[in-house]
Structures are given as C-alpha cells and as structure tokens.
Amino acid sequence: GRSVDETLGLTYWEITPDKYQEQEQLQLRFLEEKGSYGPYEKEYIHKDGSLVPVRLSGMLVEQKGERFIWSSVEDISALHQASMLERRLRQIFEYSYEEFYLFDGESLRFIQVSRGALDNLGYGPEEIEALTPLDLKTDYTPKDFAKLIAPLRHGKQPLLVFETRHRRKDGSFYPVEVRLQYSKEQGRSFFFAMIVDLTERRRIEKELADHRAHLEALVVQRTAQLEVANRELEAFSYSVSHDLRAPLRAIDGFSLALMEDYGQQPDETALDFLQRIRGGAQKMSQLIDDLLQLSRINKGELKWMPVDLAILAASVWEELQAVEPQREVELILGENLEVEGDPRQLRILLNNLLGNAWKFTSRKAQGRVVFERDHDDPSVFTIADNGAGFDMRYVDKLFGAFQRLHRTTEFPGTGVGLAIVQRIIHRHGGRIWAKGEVGHGATFYFSLGVGEVTQTRPLQENERGAYHA
Incomplete structure (x- = not known):
C-alpha cells in the first residue's frame, strides 16, 4: 500500500x-x-x-x-480467504443437521456429506465416499440422471429443483426435494445438492386430504338432510297457503256478509266487533303472504341479467301512486342506476324499500324520496326519505322478521318486509344498513356485490328525474 x-x-x-x-x-x-x-x-x-x-x-x-x-x-490473501471458506464449509458439513451433498462432476462420487444426511441415511463418512447419487436415487438409471443434470452441465440453467426419493442403508425410502447446482473451479467440476426431507410435509398433506374428504362427505350428508328439510318446509308452506287461508277467507267473508246483510240490525258495538274480526283476518292473511314470500326468496337460482333499477323504481312508484293518488310525494331518481341481478327479486326489493318510504312519509304534507348512488362510494345505493324516521338505538332490530319500530296504529305492516329485503341483498352478495332520526326521515344504504353493467336501455325523458303524485 x-x-x-x-x-x-x-x-x-x-x-x-x-x-x-x-x-x-x-x-x-x-x-x-x-x-x-x-x-x-x-x-x-x-x-x-x-x-x-x-x-x-x-x-x-x-x-x-x-x-x-x-x-x-x-x-496470498486470496488463498487465505479460500482456505477460510473451505474451513467454514467443512464446519457446515460436519455440524449441520440439514442434508447437504458435494459430489464430483465427472465420477459423481460423494466428496463431502453433511452430518444430517449421514444420520438420515444411516451411512458412515467412509461408506458414503464410495457411493454416488444413483445409489440413493434408485428410481433413476445412469442415462436418466445424466439427462436430468445435462442443463446444469451446459449452463442452460443455474438451479435444478425436482422431487424424488432417497434410499437409506437399511433399504427404506423417504421422499425428498432436491436443489442441485453445478460449479467448475480450476479445471474441476462439482455438484452441490441441498435436500429437504418431505416426510413430514407428505404426512400433513395426507392428513389434509383425509380431512377434506371427510368434510366433503359431511357436506353431502348435510346437503341431503337440508333437501329433506326443504321438502318438509315446502309441504308446510303449502299447508299454510291453502289450509290456513280457507278458514281466514270464511271468517272475512261471513263477517262481510253480516255487515252487508244485517248492517241495520246490529248496534254500533257489534259492527265494531265485526270490523275488528275482518281487520284481524285480513292482517293474518297479509302476514301469511309475507311469510310465504320470505320463505321463497332463497329458493331457485337467480337469473342474472342487466337491470335498470330506475325503470323498476318508476314502475313501483306508479303502482303506489295509483293506490293513493291524492298524496303529494316526490320521487327523485339519480343517474346510472344500472346493475346486474335477478329482475324479479330486485323488483321485490324496491317494492319493500320504496313502499316503506311511501308509507312513512304519509304524515308529511309534502313527501320526498331520493333514490341514487352514494356520493362517497358509487358502489352503494341509497334510498332516503323525509318521513317519520326511527330511533338509532333500535337499528339492530330493523331487519329482523316481525320486528317493528312503530305501532300498527301509526303505520300498518307485518314487520317482514325489511327481512325480505335483507335476504335478497345477501343472495346478490351485498349488504344493507340504515340510518335514521325520529321525525327527520331515514336513509337505507345497500350494495349488491356483483359486477355492474355499464349500460342498459336508457330511461326516456318521462321516466327519469322527479316523480310526483
């Protein structure tokens, strides 16, 4: 220097x-x-x-x-460094419990083998030096092995990774993953192999495969049980639909006949009782209808197709207006309400959500309902109204069947509609939630969790924008 x-x-x-x-x-x-x-x-x-x-x-x-x-x-600095590396390599081979092999590039005889390899194979250091990889990898012929390592010899790839099995001294076999490299130094060639014993991995893979087969068998069994339960439920639904409706129709029909034919004879109290009987029968009939609709939501496959929710909403709104044409309620439809889903179920969804908005704005002189995409997250739809609202302390009850946050004397209903809506949303892979304030309206948020289409039939001028009753 x-x-x-x-x-x-x-x-x-x-x-x-x-x-x-x-x-x-x-x-x-x-x-x-x-x-x-x-x-x-x-x-x-x-x-x-x-x-x-x-x-x-x-x-x-x-x-x-x-x-x-x-x-x-x-x-002799380089020589010292090489000597130091050689000593370290010898230490690695001597003390490592991993499987490392160094063998000659021409004769393929082992030059050095790690302690871990010797212990796993059952050979001593002197015995292993008389062997080659072909004595361990008995699934390969000399020709097959030469073909396997040819890409390393010719420099076509730096590393060769493959799986095979090693034979121990006692004749037993164990699965291995081989990582093989080739090197040529000072006119002499070498192969260096790092071996991973796959015995434990294969055991775990077998356990997982057995567990998977067991689960699949359980799924088949549970599916069969579910099919039986569904058939029983269908039979029950048929019974509800036919056997219970007949006496309800009789109660309602005879009550109406009494009121019409003998309306002058009963006093006001009797007429009130008859009216209540009719009201109870009609309410029970509506409840049966809602229960049947709730049970049918999960039946059958969804028919996926492009759907413009604005067109569906406009149709639903027209039906609501036809029932109560005297009401002043404005519906405002936002842009780009096209989605992909089952049009029949999506109409049921809007029937319930828009029907609720129509119902709970009934005490407002001027009702207002807005159906649009959320401004912060366009994948979410919102239906907001300026109606009665609800107390957020009870929001967890909102989507449960038969859960009502208002008395029937205030707003009629069975408490099943939002449960139906939630099931439809879940079948479409989405979610629904709501916010509200008593006296200041409610907003329902929902996503459908499916790929939305970019364009369906555009709304005509008379179909888009604000709808007035």
Whole structure:
C-alpha cells in the first residue's frame, strides 16, 4: 500500500509485526547457514494498519564485497480467504443437521456429506465416499440422471429443483426435494445438492386430504338432510297457503256478509266487533303472504341479467301512486342506476324499500324520496326519505322478521318486509344498513356485490328525474 519512495525509507522490521520476531531470527540463521530461506508464511503491515498475508522465500547475494538479501514475496490473501471458506464449509458439513451433498462432476462420487444426511441415511463418512447419487436415487438409471443434470452441465440453467426419493442403508425410502447446482473451479467440476426431507410435509398433506374428504362427505350428508328439510318446509308452506287461508277467507267473508246483510240490525258495538274480526283476518292473511314470500326468496337460482333499477323504481312508484293518488310525494331518481341481478327479486326489493318510504312519509304534507348512488362510494345505493324516521338505538332490530319500530296504529305492516329485503341483498352478495332520526326521515344504504353493467336501455325523458303524485 506504499509507493516505492515510501517503501525505500523503511526497515524490514518496521513492516513486520512483533509476533514474527522469533520466526524471522530463525529464517536469518537459515540464510547464514544455507545461503537461502523459506518458503514460509507471515504477514506484512499495510500502510492502513491492516495485516496482509504473504509467502516469502529468498537467498543471500554478494556483490562487490557487499551482501544483499534477495526476497520473493507473494500476496496470498486470496488463498487465505479460500482456505477460510473451505474451513467454514467443512464446519457446515460436519455440524449441520440439514442434508447437504458435494459430489464430483465427472465420477459423481460423494466428496463431502453433511452430518444430517449421514444420520438420515444411516451411512458412515467412509461408506458414503464410495457411493454416488444413483445409489440413493434408485428410481433413476445412469442415462436418466445424466439427462436430468445435462442443463446444469451446459449452463442452460443455474438451479435444478425436482422431487424424488432417497434410499437409506437399511433399504427404506423417504421422499425428498432436491436443489442441485453445478460449479467448475480450476479445471474441476462439482455438484452441490441441498435436500429437504418431505416426510413430514407428505404426512400433513395426507392428513389434509383425509380431512377434506371427510368434510366433503359431511357436506353431502348435510346437503341431503337440508333437501329433506326443504321438502318438509315446502309441504308446510303449502299447508299454510291453502289450509290456513280457507278458514281466514270464511271468517272475512261471513263477517262481510253480516255487515252487508244485517248492517241495520246490529248496534254500533257489534259492527265494531265485526270490523275488528275482518281487520284481524285480513292482517293474518297479509302476514301469511309475507311469510310465504320470505320463505321463497332463497329458493331457485337467480337469473342474472342487466337491470335498470330506475325503470323498476318508476314502475313501483306508479303502482303506489295509483293506490293513493291524492298524496303529494316526490320521487327523485339519480343517474346510472344500472346493475346486474335477478329482475324479479330486485323488483321485490324496491317494492319493500320504496313502499316503506311511501308509507312513512304519509304524515308529511309534502313527501320526498331520493333514490341514487352514494356520493362517497358509487358502489352503494341509497334510498332516503323525509318521513317519520326511527330511533338509532333500535337499528339492530330493523331487519329482523316481525320486528317493528312503530305501532300498527301509526303505520300498518307485518314487520317482514325489511327481512325480505335483507335476504335478497345477501343472495346478490351485498349488504344493507340504515340510518335514521325520529321525525327527520331515514336513509337505507345497500350494495349488491356483483359486477355492474355499464349500460342498459336508457330511461326516456318521462321516466327519469322527479316523480310526483
């Protein structure tokens, strides 16, 4: 690390560490006795203070009555580093419980094998040196193995990974993953292999496969049980639809006949009782209708197709207006309400949501309902009204069957509509939630969780925008 001028100004002892003093004195005696010394190894002090390993040899030269020492100095830093790496590699092989193999690139005989490999195979160090990978990988013929490692030999790929099995000394086999690399140094070629024992992985894979098969069998069993339960439910629904409706129709019909035919004879109390009987029968009939509709929501496959919710909403609104044409309620439809879904179920959804908005704005002089996409999240739809609203403390009850947040004397209903809406939303992969304030209206938010189509039939001018009763 010094220039020629800097070196000429130094003595031999100034560039030699003190620990080599005794060794240097010995080499000088050799020089006096034999006229030469070395070769031997030592270290020089570099200009930056580090030590540089060197190999020295020299002789005594006399010229014109003066004696000189001629020395040959070789920097062996690279050799030392290689030696250090070799020692570390030997330590890795000697003490590692992983499976490492180093074998000759031509003869394929093992040069060095790790402790972990020896323990797993059952061979001793001397025994393994007489073997090749083909003694372990008995599924390969010499020709097959040569073909397998050819891409490494020819430099076509740096790493070869494959799975096979190894045979132990006792004849038993275990599955392995092999990671093989090829190297050529100073005219000699080597293969280095790192082996992963797959026994535990295969055991876990088998357990998972058995567990999966068990689950699949359970699914088949549960599906069969569910089909039986569904058939029983259908039979019950048929019974509800026909057997219960008949007495209800009789109660309502005879009550109406009494009121019409003998309306002058009963007093007001009797007429009130008859009216209540009719009201109860009609309410029960409506409840049966809603229950049947709720039970049918999950039946059958959805028929996916492009649907413009604005067109459906306009149709639903017209039906509501036809029932109560005297009411002043405005419906405002936003842009881009096209989705993909089952049009029949989506109409039921809007029947319930818009029907609720219509019902709960009945006490407003001027009702207002807005159906649009959410401004913050366009994947969400909102239906907001300025009606009666609800207390947010009871929002968890909103979508449960038969749950009502208002008395029937205030707003009629069975408490099933929003449960139907939630089921339809869930079948379409979406979710629904709501916010409200008593006396200040409610807003229902829902997403359908399906890919929305970009365009369906556009609304005509008389179908889009505000609707008035």
